[in-house]
Amino acid sequence: MNIIDFKWPKGFQSGAVHAGFKSSGQLDMCWLAANHPCAAAGVYTKNQFQAAPVQVTKHTIDQTHQLQAVVVNSGNANSFTGDEGIQNVHRETEMVGQKLGIDPNLIGVASTGIIGKQLEMDVFENGLNQLSLSDSTAAPEAIITTDTTSKKICVETTIDGQLVTVTGFAKGSGMIHPNMGTTLSFISTDANIDGATLQAILSAKIVNSFNQITVDGCMSTNDMVIAMASGDANNHPLTNQHPEFAEFVAAFDHVLTGLAKMVASDGEGASKLIEADVFHAASQVDANHVAKAIVGSNLIKAMIFGEDANWGRIVQALGQTEAKISLDHLAISIENTAIIKDSQIQTFDMDALRKQLASDNINITVDLAAGDYSGVAWGCDLTYKYVEINAAYEE
Template sequence: MKVIDFKWPNGFKSGAVHAGFKAGDQLDLSWLVSDTISAAAGVYTKNQFQAAPVQVTKHTINLVHQLKAIIINSGNANSFTGDQGITNAHREAELVGKKLNVDPKLIGVASTGIIGKQLDMTTFTDGLDQLTLSDSIDAPEAIITTDTTSKKVCVETQIDGHPVTVTGFAKGSGMIHPNMGTTLGFIATDAAVDKDTLQQLLSAKIVNSFNQITVDGCMSTNDMVLTMANGAAGNQTITASHPEYAQFVDAFTYVLTSLAKMVAKDGEGSSKFVEVDVHHAANQADANHVARAIVGSNLIKAMLFGEDANWGRVVQALGQTDAQINLTGLAISIAGVQIIKNSQLQPVNMDALRKLLGQDHILIEVDLGSGDFSGVAWGCDLTYKYVEINAAYEE
């Protein structure tokens, strides 16, 4: 597997325009279209108030696990919009299906933006009329909201002697706390993949990628991660028994994990990217839970922003979980400095540690001393800028 410049896999095209959902001339409507009907899979927010696009797209994919295209708008979430919102989401699929001359049940719909406002269908229709299909790679820019940058990654591997491309893009900066894979994420591949295998793979790999990021502990109503595989690479259909299944899994996992880390790094107002590695947990659930509990602690996030070496906050966050901890064998390191070993405070030059906390990438390591499992989570610090952004989000 190798990381390559961003491009669409064979048999995919895209387009992006400014429809008018966002002010100015920002791109706010895009689509990703396969030349042929693709195997499709999805995972969705578990927020009880799933937005209309989530409900409609989940139902669409669950019917046959196939898609021809995905249409995405930013600037309006079409969330908490009742029956009219559902009608509008279906209408989006109908209009895209008509333009592409395919069944609307093969169209995925995604939205992001302000909650509680009906989607202006005139704006949507006018934007759709402008959309064209090309090798344009503007789609990642068209889906961002408070993001400071687009998130995109592309890798290539070999399956059955054929080059296979896996391309992913995502958005996410605030309202990030997963129970599925928080944010919008889209992955396209020209590999031929069995549709049930694709769903199983996405559902499994989301657990240690998107589900291990947190920015602010807030789960969005609109989150989904969708995958399309159109088979244009010409390989034999991938199932779990395919001799090169592991190679595809590696490429797919790399894309998911890379996108998840990009979202965490671009947390609203953040100045530091934070990684928490947990070692020797009793089970995988404990490892993941502890890692996310630490990276998601507002006290720790504020501590890191202030470059304050108050390591007791890590102990607090850790002890608040119900994970199995060897209470006499705990180890904690921050920014490469071991602070706790065998549950005992070690001699630490606190001034030197504070200087290390000035870095823009902070690693916290915890050894639970309870088993053989490891977990990792990613997040960011909590800054004044985060409050500023979210105190005036609608302005």
């Protein structure tokens, strides 16, 4: 597996325009389309107020696990918009289907932005009239809201002697605390794989990637990840019996995990990426839960921002969980500096540790001494800028 410059897998093209959802003149609408129907999979936010695009696209994918195109806008979430919002999503699929000459039931829709505003269909139509398909890779720029940068990654691997590409792009900076979904993210591949198998991989791998990030503990109404596979790499069909199945899964997982870390590191106002590694947990659920509890703790996030090694906040976050912990053999390290070993405070250089906390990437390692499972999670520090952004948020 090799990380390569961002490009679309065989069979896919894209386009991006400024439709007018954002007054700033930035790109705010894009599409990704294949030249034939593709295997498709999706996972979605568990927020009870799923946005209209989430509801419709989930239904579309669940029917046949096929898509041929996805259209995305930023600047308006089309969330909490009732039946009119649902009908507008159907109008979007009809309009896109007519322009591309494909079945509207093969089109996914995603939106991000302000909640509670009806989608401006005249603006959507304006964007659609401008959109075209090419090898342009501008789509990642068109889906960002408060992000400081676009998130994108591309890897190649070899299956049956054929070069297989997996490409992903995502958005997300605030309202990040996924649950069986992600921030908006789109994965495309030219691997030959059926929709059910692709769904199984996505559902399994989202658990330890996007579901292990948090920025602010707030779950979006619009979270969704869509995966599409064109099959144009012409490898033999991938199933779990294929001798190189694991190679594809590893490439797919690398894209998901890479995007997840990009989202965490670009949290609203963030200055540092925090990684929590948990070892010797009693179960995978415990391992994942404890890791996410560490990176999600506002006290720990503020501690990292202040570059203050107040390790008692880590102890508090651990004890707050229901995970099994050996109370006599707990170990905690910050940036490879041992703080606690066998539940005893260690001697360490506090000034040196504070200097280490000035780096952009901070690692916290915890050994629960309770089993054989491990987990990892990613988050970011809590800064004054986060409050500033969210005290007066508008597109």
